[in-house]
Amino acid sequence: MKYLYYPGCSLEGTAMEYDISTRALFDVLGIELVEIDGWTCCGASAAEAQSELLSIALPARSLAIAESMGTSIGDILVPCSACYLNLRRAAEETRKDPDLLARVNQVLEPEGLKLQGQKRVRHLLDVLSNDIGAMGLAEHIHTTMARYLVAPYYGCQCLRPYVVFDDPEAPTSMEPLILATGAGVHGWHMATKCCGASLMNIKPEVAQKMVAAILSGARGADAIVTVCPMCQVNLEGYQGRISRSAHRDLHLPILYLPQFLGLAMGIDRRALSLEMNLSNLSAFF
Amino acid sequence: MAEKSGSALVIGAGISGLRSAIDLAETGYHVFLVDKAPHIGGILEQLDHQFPTNRCGMCKLLPAVEPDQASQQCLRRGLFHGNIEILASAEVMDISGEAGNFCATLHQHPTLVDPNRCMGCGQCAEACPVEVKDTFNAGLSTRKAIYQPAPQALPGTHVIDLSACTHCGECVSVCPTGAIRMAAADRKKFKILVADEASSVREQLQTLMAGEGFLVDTAESGEAALEKLKSEAFHLVLLDIKMPDMEGVDVLKEALAVQPSLQVVMTTACAAVQSAVESIKAGAADYLVKPFSEDFLLPQIYRFYEESGKGRQRELSVGAVIIATGCRYFNPAEGKDIFGYGLYPDVVTHLAFERLISGTGPFGGRLVRPSDRRPVNKIAWIQCVGSRDLQTDSDFCSSICCMSAVKEAMLAREIGGGQVETVIFHMDLRVFEKPFQQYLDDAKRSGVRFQRCRVHSVACSEDGARLAIRYVDMDGAREALFDLVVLSVGQRPAEDAEKFSEMLGLELNPWGYLAPRPFSLTETSAPGVFLGGAVSGLTDINDAVIRAGAAACGASKAIHKSGGSLETVESADDGRDRDINREEPNILVILCVCGDRLKALIDMDVLLDRIQTEPAVSQCLEVDGLCSPDGWAKMLEELKDKPVNRILLATCAANAYAHRRLEIADAAGLPEAAVQIKDVFPSDWFAGGAPAKEQTPYNTGYVERCLKLAIAGLKGIHWGPAEKIPVYQSALIIGGGIAGMTAALAIAGHGFRVDLVEKAEQLGGNLNWLGRTIDGADVAERLQTTVSRVNDNSLIHVHLNSTVADIRGSVGRFQSTIGEGKNAQTGHHGAVLLATGGVEGATESYGYGKSPAVMTQKAFETARSEGRIDPAALSSVAMIQCVDCREPPRNYCSRVCCLSSLKHAMYLKEQNPDLSVYILYRDMMTPGFYETYYTQARRKGIIFFPYTPEAKPEVVVPGQNGDGASRLRIRANDPIIGQSVEIEADLLILATGITPVLPGDLMSKLRAEVDEHGFFKEADFKWRPVESLAAGVFACGLALSPRLIDESMASAEAAAMRAVRMINRQYLTAGRKIAVVRHSLCSGCQLCISACPYGAREIDPEFGRIEVNPLKCQGCGACAAICPNSATVLAEGSETEMFEMIDAAMGPV
């Protein structure tokens, strides 16, 4: 099995450990990730706030490259939820609107690219839960994680607005994966509540309150696992400041899902880049 | 009884189906009433309370004139009508042929219980080990696999739920009458082939099913399976969807080619469910998901086994078909489930709530939470769940939920003694029918709270004890806690809609409902096939009953047109009319002794001795085993030539025999009333609860007392010759608008003369100025066709420029004076229909009359059609809804105005997209599929401002207050932005609604009532919506209430059907249970006249005596109760009889 791989900018920078652990995980699973040649930024939340066409054309560029890489490799796998949504949106909107597709292709044409809409855009969580599944993972689990109670945090953009692989309001897809490691699932109400996203840059005081509510909701759990670099950095980057303003200790380990699964599969901690996380992961060393 | 040749098929025995069936049966046709469910009544079986009375009232569907045609008993218990054959648990598989000559193929689902033997004792259900969710109680409780489908139905015949029954046989062994058939012998002949690659599956299934006695063979590949199917016949194949050598679907197709009648069930793993669903389309009977548990699998196998039994197909020849299969409801657990339905047990649908508060419901009528049975203090209703929601593909309104929520909230408050807090979260309140607004006001007064918003979500409260509703008010998002949340779930099309659409080539609307033709609510594109009730969109009871009447009318016309005779045939005298009043009571007592069991418990000699001393008893007959067909037949045999005039059948479980009373009566040559079936000992005497032997004297006394009570009652049975009143076989219709003309055509279509009286110089009424309907149908064209059909019909006599000057008489015999002066004619009619219509309401509000720019909707419509409106010359138009409406004194919604405004607004916007249109409204009344026009109007950019009666818009007319402005100015408030806005408009269109035109003098001469707004007062708004309590007087169209054109026409057809039923015979037969006056005792206090709800009594002007009209009298007994000295009595139930019965009941034990 092979997937086209779109890491996205974050996974080259602030979320390197997400990239590293994802690759490590798939390596153990025996699945090849083929990085899209010369992929470019998806536009993040900036493009859509500046220009409608740009917000489609930017991700479309990477999609078109992916298509040019042939049909032998399967779907496009995207770990970053923001990239996933932007790529997916470009794919869906151009499929619905032929005029838009034509305009996008007008932009792409000078580079010798053409978007045809052949590739499916899949989120990492989608692939893990549907293509591999808890059973598929179980074969590779060597270390029980029974000591841990884990709070699955889905965030927004892998679930919404496109309802693809899970209930956008009450998602459950992470649960079998966590359970497969032997760990327990922390039942909570915050699993889909927005982390504040780019508000953290623009209105940090607002976003930090949102994160505080999420961290409070996870009390009792040993860790939160995420599937989005934005969520990850927002949840772990400001724990000190948030604890101070909430007058409560809200520190909590935050891991990327492949990091957590990787631990259960016995992958070396360094190969999962656990040391790069901003939150204190001593409980997992 | 008079009979008419011709028969009809009514599919679906809910309210609508029942109404159609009874209408047709009363008119004399034979009706097959088919329902998939094992009981009749549809959803009404589950609803105890209906708005606006908060009670039931279904019995009002029963015939009121000639009441003896049907058993006058609670319809939720059952319907027994001589002309109606009820086929429960049956499904229509195919219909072929044409109007007047259809052939319908029926499949009878097995219930495994013989209804002729089952006495409803319930011992089987006690013994049954299988417990499943009780769908009757909306899943709030459980029931057994063998169960009584509706708790109130009589006799309480049980059925087996084949999807749950494991065929363990426990019930068979406890059934005292051997009513349950679960013979193992036939299973050896039922051949099953298991085709699966996995040997483990093959072995599991083979062991399991062979263990049950079936003949099982296996195949490991598709090729092998086909080989076996080619060589021998199988009944059932369990086929894996993925065979090693070929796709399961291909195996299926080939298998069906080899054995077309083969039942193939696909087996599949979870992941391949999608392809399993596709295989159904390819002809598979069903699919099952692996892995199977035994408990799940066996019932399914048995289901196929039982369904394949012989004699399940039946063919019916009918002249017309009415489809009244109702609708389904939205399942809020589907999709996003934002309200936590299925997740939190205290989130229920409105149907479940009805069961929850029902006395026969899971909690005995107590208002408690399903989760923990604790009392409920605060309830929320969430409206528009799966309605008016594009997210759930429901761009329609479900029409009934506003009122049902209001009703439920009022009931909850009543049950809770006013302590229960009730909040309804709603969008628009759709109070679009005549009594709705007033009911809503009552609810507000009684303390029901209303919150206008769309609820965002329901979640568990933080402490986990309650439900938190998240919603928005003008201040932003809020959260409120409740104990119970009721979801007003919207409609979804009937499961069968698509099937019938394919079967008969019927049209479906965009949401999958069977769609009627333009200008009709019931006619389909297939002649002879009609739609009734909610199958074409959910309706309230009133509407359903009217549509059912219209459908019956259409069916009746179709049968008549194709040669179904309207000649009445008198059936031979068979004792049913024997006058036993004049005979001394001479009673035969039949006692079922149940083998030796009764003798073991009582002293039979003593009993017989004591009974024989009763002078009225001529003979006492002991019989055995009435619950067996043999015993029953033997008993009937014994009755021949017995010189008795009354029969008492004494048994256990009398209810089980109630519907067979006529058999006994016919066998003995007696009227049915002369036969009584009574319980004289408790059924549990024979079911393990038998009392000890030493109690024999007590037991004997017990039976004696029961017998003597029954004998005393039987002595008082009154069955004389029924009075027959000759009928004028023609109808008078007052009003020549669309309703009057439609009714005239419908009645004339049955071959009767009609006098159609119109006061104007031309026919057509309001249709003369209406151009188009909102759905674009051409009104003028329709009017023209209708007028010429009326004029061309030789049976319809049109009197233009005429009124009815005087009218006398009552049902069957009205005499009228049509016209005045020397042109006056005298008319003789059996029925009178008022179709006098309505006019646009007058107003002085909002500057009307002060400026030509302020006009009514009618004025706009007229100006538009005359080309006096130039949309291009306008830049801004405002409309105000509910002008002088929906508040006292005109406290009703006029139904048509919102649609008119939308129609006008969209017209203007289409003609001139730059034109701004503003609609100021209270609640937009776009029920049903009209909702989509509201959506369209918004999409076209029409801007809507809601207002409340407390803060109405203000209008400043140019020149007023010394104002120099050239345009109208309308000031209103926008609640969302919380600020007032001012609209400058070139034109202001006022929706002033409809007021009725009903001649008061004629109404009082007809003894028919007028409601407080001047509309015709229905005998009952819901159940008898087109007739007056004064029999023989009907109304339709706007005289009844504000309505749209197609609704007016439906009411006209419904009224015509009822009228035809009055005039289609030469004589009307009075009921036998009616009141009589003993003039020698009467003091003339006239209390009885006031007390009679049917206007059946009046003072004879000649003798000053009180007279009873036998056709109008319903034998209710109100007169007898109010008369102090029994000067008026009911035919049955005089004091002497009552005293005797009381005396007997208080006798020794």
Next chain:
Amino acid sequence: MTDWYKIDRQGGDRLTDIRQFLKSVLGLESVSAMLVPRQLPTKDAVMPSLVSRPVLLDDADPLAPAFAVNSAKNISQLTRKGLDANIAAVLRPCEIRAHIELVKLHQSASEPVLIIGMDCLGAFSNRCYQAFLEENEGPASEAFCRARLSGAEPSNTVEISPACRMCEQPIPEGADIILGLYGISLDEGLFLQARTERGKEVLDNIGARGAKAPEQREQVVQSLIKERTEKRDQVFEETAAAVNTIEKLSEYLSGCVNCYNCRVACPACYCRECVFTTDVFDHDPLQYLKWSERKGALKMPTDTIFYHITRLVHMGTACVGCGQCANACPNDIPLTQLFRMVAHRTQAAFDYQAGRSADEPPPLTIFKEEEFDEIVGLGS
């Protein structure tokens, strides 16, 4: 309408003034006769009499504490079949109320009758009235009147009837003309109140002159009503305690001999033939034996409790509390207390008051969608 008129004292006592007033009314062309309590010439009895010769009104005595018959029954006799003349009737408030009930039951007509209502001072039972007469050696109406108005006991030996003692409606509200007594000084002459157009016309025609309302009256009347209401409620309480089981009720009624006097005396009992005298209760002789066998002993006559309960059911909505039932009972059964209590509660349940207004339809003749929810509703 509440216009007051005054007729000045003519010099004699109040009874003389009243007789003078009645004569002037009978003197009107529009009044053919007058029904009024009158001393019978032969005996010391006061009975309603239909007087057509004005001079005979010198024996009229509407102040006499005698109440042998509720005159509403007499008016029914006079008007039921239609009366082609107009009469006047001098009535007590309870008689007026009974009359109104009978009109609603189509047993009387209101049009031919001009009603002159007397403020009611109460009356003795027939037997006590005889004792009163003996005590006073003559009618002594004036003395009775003075005693009652001053609050003193009119007799040393007998009390006025229980019905009157608990009567909280002593003012003849339904009359055309009210002859006022309460709160009016004896020296001031007659105070008359026109309650209807018709009454006003009569008073104008006889030359009565308009006057201010008597000052004290309202206060006197209100305190009297308050006192009587308290008395009434006390009686209700005692009676309820005395009949609250079927055993106690049968003891209460044990003196009944089925003479049906109470029924005959009752103004509201209007049936041409009572159901208790029809064949319904004409039991088969064997039936009595059967009952006796079942119980061991059968009290005779039978059906006495049933009779009274039936009357309570039939008349409970129309009972005006005049007390004639008890007055007529030969065995001194305190029927008035029982009937008033039951009637009061029954009428309250229907928000009805017997005799209050001719326009109120009797209970059970109208149908209300919503009523008695406590009985038929879901909350019950």
Next chain:
Amino acid sequence: MLSATGSPTVYPEEKAEDLLGPLQEKLCACIQCGTCTASCRNAHLMDFTPRRLWRLVLMGQTEEIFHSKTFALCSACYYCTLRCPRGLPLTDAMNLLKQLGAKKDVAGYRPNARFYGSFLDSVRRHGRINEVEFMRRYFILMKNPAIPIKFTPLGIRLLRKKKISMLPNKRKPEYPLDQFFQRVEKLENQQ
């Protein structure tokens, strides 16, 4: 401002600029039910609730809309879009407002616009985002010394973890997209 003057808005308004046209088209089926407001995690921070904002859009109140902070506070969680009973693309509409806010250079929205602008500049230059460069440019644009300070602690931690580097990363491949952006701009301006 809306509530300040108390004088009513008069309709129909003179259409100054057809800025809101495409937005109104997206939203005109709105029934003002408020599901968007109840869905929004940030609604309590907004001066106008989303429902009110959409109403203002439909009523053409350009000035009020762009005075409002509401659209700037949208974190694009798509809850409102998911829930809207009319199925309206509300998050897209918020984006459109952000685009308009940037185009109009609305004062209250300027920091956001510059943040996104800096981001896209970086993308335009390198094809992928260079976080350090983009933040630096953003700080310079904002000319507010308080802003970089707010980000410093996180920046230092990221540096320490070697997730970002102050030096241009030579190892990283570059995919300049300037021409691509120019094509987009050109095409968009044609519309």
